[in-house]
Amino acid sequence: MSDRASPLADAATATAALEPIAPDAVPEAAGxxxxxxxxxxxxxRAWLLTDAPASRSQAAWGRRYQAWLAFRxxxxxxAGLGVILIMLLLILLxxxxxxxxxxxxxxxxxxxxxxxxxxxxxDELGRDVWSRLLYxxxxxxxxxxxxxxxVAPVGLxxxxxAGYAGxxxxxxxxxxxxxxxxxxxxxxxxAFVAAMGPGVESAVIAIALTAxxxxxxxxxxxxxxxxxxxxxxxxxxxxxxxxxxxxxxxxPMCLPSLVVRVTLDMSSIILTAAGLGFLxxxxxxxxxxxxxxxxxxxxxxxxxxxxxxxxxxxxxxxSLAFNLLGDGLRDVxxxxxx
Amino acid sequence: MSAPNLPGEPLVAVRNLxxxxxxxxGVTQAVRGVSFAIGREKLGIVGESGSGKSVTGRALMGxxxxxxxxxxxxxxxxxxxxxxxxxxxxRTLRGGRIGLILQDPxxxxxPVMTAGAQIAEALRAHSRLGRREARDAALAALEAVxxxxxRRVADAYxxxxxxxxxxxxxxxxxxxxxxxLLIADEPTSALDASVQAEILRLIEELVDRRGMALMLISxxxxxxxxxxxxxAVLYAGQVMEELPAADLHRATHAYTRGLLxxxxxxxxxxxxxxxxxxxxxxxxxxx
Amino acid sequence: MKARLGAxxxxxASIPIILFGLVLVTFFIGRVVPIDPVLAxxxxxAPADVVARARLELGLDQPLYAQxxxxxxxxxTGNLGRSVMTSNPVWEDIARYFPATFxxxxxxxxxxxxxxxxLGVLAATRQGSWVDQVVRVFCLAGHSLxxxxxxxxxxxxFYAWLGWLPGPGRQGIVFQDMVxxxxxxMTLDAALAxxxxxxxxxxxxxxxxxGVLSFFSLAYIAxxxxxxxxxELRSEYVTTARAKGLSWPRIVWxxxxxxxxxxxxxxxxxxxxxxxxxxxxxxxxxxxxxxxxYLTVSLLNADMNAVLGATLVVGLIYVVLNLLADLxxxxxxxxxx
Numbered sequence: 001m002s003d004r005a006s007p008l009a010d011a012a013t014a015t016a017a018l019e020p021i022a023p024d025a026v027p028e029a030a031g032x033x034x035x036x037x038x039x040x041x042x043x044x045r046a047w048l049l050t051d052a053p054a055s056r057s058q059a060a061w062g063r064r065y066q067a068w069l070a071f072r073x074x075x076x077x078x079a080g081l082g083v084i085l086i087m088l089l090l091i092l093l094x095x096x097x098x099x100x101x102x103x104x105x106x107x108x109x110x111x112x113x114x115x116x117x118x119x120x121x122x123d124e125l126g127r128d129v130w131s132r133l134l135y136x137x138x139x140x141x142x143x144x145x146x147x148x149x150x151v152a153p154v155g156l157x158x159x160x161x162a163g164y165a166g167x168x169x170x171x172x173x174x175x176x177x178x179x180x181x182x183x184x185x186x187x188x189x190x191a192f193v194a195a196m197g198p199g200v201e202s203a204v205i206a207i208a209l210t211a212x213x214x215x216x217x218x219x220x221x222x223x224x225x226x227x228x229x230x231x232x233x234x235x236x237x238x239x240x241x242x243x244x245x246x247x248x249x250x251x252p253m254c255l256p257s258l259v260v261r262v263t264l265d266m267s268s269i270i271l272t273a274a275g276l277g278f279l280x281x282x283x284x285x286x287x288x289x290x291x292x293x294x295x296x297x298x299x300x301x302x303x304x305x306x307x308x309x310x311x312x313x314x315x316x317x318x319s320l321a322f323n324l325l326g327d328g329l330r331d332v333x334x335x336x337x338x
Numbered sequence: 339m340s341a342p343n344l345p346g347e348p349l350v351a352v353r354n355l356x357x358x359x360x361x362x363x364g365v366t367q368a369v370r371g372v373s374f375a376i377g378r379e380k381l382g383i384v385g386e387s388g389s390g391k392s393v394t395g396r397a398l399m400g401x402x403x404x405x406x407x408x409x410x411x412x413x414x415x416x417x418x419x420x421x422x423x424x425x426x427x428x429r430t431l432r433g434g435r436i437g438l439i440l441q442d443p444x445x446x447x448x449p450v451m452t453a454g455a456q457i458a459e460a461l462r463a464h465s466r467l468g469r470r471e472a473r474d475a476a477l478a479a480l481e482a483v484x485x486x487x488x489r490r491v492a493d494a495y496x497x498x499x500x501x502x503x504x505x506x507x508x509x510x511x512x513x514x515x516x517x518x519l520l521i522a523d524e525p526t527s528a529l530d531a532s533v534q535a536e537i538l539r540l541i542e543e544l545v546d547r548r549g550m551a552l553m554l555i556s557x558x559x560x561x562x563x564x565x566x567x568x569x570a571v572l573y574a575g576q577v578m579e580e581l582p583a584a585d586l587h588r589a590t591h592a593y594t595r596g597l598l599x600x601x602x603x604x605x606x607x608x609x610x611x612x613x614x615x616x617x618x619x620x621x622x623x624x625x
Numbered sequence: 626m627k628a629r630l631g632a633x634x635x636x637x638a639s640i641p642i643i644l645f646g647l648v649l650v651t652f653f654i655g656r657v658v659p660i661d662p663v664l665a666x667x668x669x670x671a672p673a674d675v676v677a678r679a680r681l682e683l684g685l686d687q688p689l690y691a692q693x694x695x696x697x698x699x700x701x702t703g704n705l706g707r708s709v710m711t712s713n714p715v716w717e718d719i720a721r722y723f724p725a726t727f728x729x730x731x732x733x734x735x736x737x738x739x740x741x742x743x744l745g746v747l748a749a750t751r752q753g754s755w756v757d758q759v760v761r762v763f764c765l766a767g768h769s770l771x772x773x774x775x776x777x778x779x780x781x782x783f784y785a786w787l788g789w790l791p792g793p794g795r796q797g798i799v800f801q802d803m804v805x806x807x808x809x810x811m812t813l814d815a816a817l818a819x820x821x822x823x824x825x826x827x828x829x830x831x832x833x834x835x836g837v838l839s840f841f842s843l844a845y846i847a848x849x850x851x852x853x854x855x856x857e858l859r860s861e862y863v864t865t866a867r868a869k870g871l872s873w874p875r876i877v878w879x880x881x882x883x884x885x886x887x888x889x890x891x892x893x894x895x896x897x898x899x900x901x902x903x904x905x906x907x908x909x910x911x912x913x914x915x916x917x918x919y920l921t922v923s924l925l926n927a928d929m930n931a932v933l934g935a936t937l938v939v940g941l942i943y944v945v946l947n948l949l950a951d952l953x954x955x956x957x958x959x960x961x962x
Contacts, residue, residue: 175642175643178646179643179646179649182646182944184898184901187901187920187936190905190920191933193924194932274771275772278773279921291773294777298777298910301781302781308777309777309781312777315771315774316769316770316774319769319771320766320769323769327765399868429870429872431870433868433871440865442861445861446862448884449959449960450887450959459879460870495960511865511869
């Protein structure tokens with residue numbers, strides 16, 4: 001939307017349009033919780049929602065609280081957040097919640113249907129599917145987290161440097177992202193895994209190698225707009241070094257859209273990781289990774305379908321939850337990206 | 339034109355119009371009890387942004403989004419009761435009997451259709467015309483808005499036209515089906531100052547020649563008073579004052595006076611330009 | 626006109642650079658591979674002198690840049706090496722497997738585009754209604770569902786339980802090798818031969834994998850269509866179109882959708898390219914003898930020439946589709962002319 005007077009903006013008062021968080025307000029305020037208030041919850045609420053914040057940190061917390069209020073109004077996004085939290089809880093507490101050892105075979109009880117003893121049945125070696133799902137979540141979601149931790153900082157840094165430095169560096173780095181973007185992600189990952197040999201580590205590296213270019217693109221685009229703003233000019237005028245400008249002023253401004261992008265990308269990373277596992281190139285049996293579980297169970301899909309479908313549901317639920325959360329976050333943090 | 343009209347009644351009658359929009363914090367009252375009437379004359383609606391002037395114009399055409407609630411004692415155009423008219427009736431009204439000119443032709447014209455096609459489309463929506471006839475009529479309409487090379491403009495896409503030229507296309511498009519009322523919503527605010535007067539004079543001339551009614555919506559009080567017969571001043575969704583344009587200097591309402599006070603003048607020397615002091619009592623609902 | 630050609634030339638000029646990059650990446654992957662390419666050619670029980678001769682023949686004694694030059698010139702002359710698994714030139718293998726994937730992906734994208742656009746426009750014109758909510762959830766779900774899980778469930782339901790559709794494979798056993806191969810597209814070949822039962826059989830086998838494959842793209846296209854349409858429907862020219870008294874369908878399709886089409890074409894083309902990715906997994910499950918299956922089987926057999934050749938071809942298709950999308954974009958949007 002441009003700032004020309006549109007009939008609606010003209011009439012309805014703009015309500016709580018979230019301003020991009022001012023750059024210098026972020027780092028200082030982060031981590032500083034709101035000071036305890038004499039009143040109970042209502043007092044804190046008033047402190048957060050005041051029109052006239054007394055300090056920068058109060059303003060920052062107020063903004064965050066308003067973002068949270070906007071986010072809370074989106075039931076689908078809240079559901080996504082809920083599912084993710086439950087899943088994290090489940091896999092963290094896997095040793096307590098598992099009814100069996102995920103590796104113990106019970107060959108006399110192969111491919112059993114769900115029962116009181118085996119809640120989700122058993123697989124082709126008589127292992128308990130429920131327990132394997134819990135431990136498998138650690139591997140699948142652990143791979144995803146590892147990929148994000150590798151990719152987001154690299155993409156962010158490359159994009160910011162390219163966008164801020166411009167010129168030859170920019171063109172060179174963007175050409176490199178072009179090349180990587182010219183392959184479908186899974187196929188390039190396949191080629192990398194083929195070269196490095198199958199396994200969890202090479203799957204993580206392969207996905208990371210294919211996943212960083214979009215982040216770099218995004219960070220570059222953001223940087224290009226931020227670079228032209230007055231406060232960056234002001235920071236430069238006061239003698240800030242390029243490194244300081246990038247780290248303190250440009251990077252923090254890229255973060256909201258990056259967070260949104262990461263959340264939305266999570267589901268695609270989950271699917272790629274599971275896809276590699278399914279093709280036998282990710283985690284290797286007997287590791288209970290979700291995609292690998294489906295790969296071994298697919299032979300029995302026509303008779304003992306639950307063995308393959310249960311991990312399928314797990315992948316679907318995790319991926320959908322991240323998509324719902326990302327969608328909600330985008331609406332709140334990054335309205336211009338809609 | 340023998341359009342259905344109540345004898346002795348004005349063309350447009352609006353009494354106690356209310357428009358509400360739902361918003362995150364409850365309900366925003368954009369228009370709160372506006373009343374006016376338009377005959378075959380030029381009415382200026384003046385107000386700052388957020389005063390409800392555009393919403394009033396759109397309510398007349400039934401162009402408000404579905405989320406808006408519109409209430410009125412009377413909201414009538416000719417013999418059509420706009421509040422209870424069917425979509426089909428409203429469509430003959432829109433474009434056919436009421437034209438609407440928007441602020442910026444850069445956005446209000448469809449970027450992927452040629453100017454000529456957009457005008458022809460407006461014509462064909464309201465009369466049975468063949469492709470060729472519509473095209474010829476579109477060229478004639480372009481000529482009527484004093485475009486020297488109508489063929490070239492008709493084949494041009496909006497981005498190839500200047501702002502002034504685009505606004506002429508818009509006027510041609512809205513006047514081509516011969517409406518009885520033209521609503522011009524800030525028709526010159528997006529244009530260069532040099533083109534503004536030209537476009538306004540063109541609108542005035544065409545409206546006068548065709549004996550149409552004009553509703554000129556603007557934030558520019560002096561401009562409106564120069565081109566209109568009567569002026570209604572809106573503030574926060576209510577009419578503060580309605581008076582003949584010629585009597586503007588005799589305005590009694592403090593808001594109108596305040597607006598006039600803060601204009602710089604070439605004739606009178608002023609020490610310091612007054613700023614508008616808003617009186618909270620203006621916000622109180624009128625009886 | 627001049628500007629238009631200039632922009633096009635810039636796009637065209639970037640293609641060789643990207644292709645060079647593609648070759649560089651596959652070359653790099655080929656050198657990292659822990660499998661000794663010599664052993665792959667001669668087998669691990671070959672005598673030492675055979676190994677040495679093969680090493681010389683493959684140019685592996687030369688410095689890396691010379692090897693790369695050789696790799697590059699080979700590729701430019703259409704030589705992708707020989708597949709260890711099939712012992713055919715990789716290029717021939719790809720030419721034989723590609724039509725099956727093309728048939729599958731093309732049907733999938735047609736289905737996805739028609740249904741996706743329909744759903745997206747429907748949701749956008751009824752924003753906030755229950756229809757819109759259903760489409761939104763459907764899109765997110767479609768985007769979150771692993772294609773191999775969908776394929777397995779589809780086989781379970783439509784083949785095993787309901788028996789409506791045939792199982793994996795491209796044609797029934799009865800029709801194997803009965804229809805002369807002309808285009809490599811099973812449905813088209815059967816139609817050209819006038820063999821009606823074979824045509825029916827080919828279509829029946831195509832429905833399930835194509836449906837599964839299109840699902841992901843369908844969700845994505847619907848989602849993008851909805852977003853684009855919402856933006857267009859909010860714009861001023863739509864208000865103008867309404868003020869002109871046009872009918873709602875005309876406003877939606879002639880005005881808003883026509884503008885949506887400009888970015889949507891790019892989305893559809895990129896999705897089409899993305900189908901190749903889904904094809905890898907879908908073809909594995911449906912035993913569909915296409916490029917994806919060729920790639921996976923070569924991978925599991927560590928047949929690097931085949932893997933890299935197929936990867937390169939997929940990258941090439943990607944680039945070409947991008948260029949086509951760019952061309953169409955320019956054609957559809959008068960502002961870029």
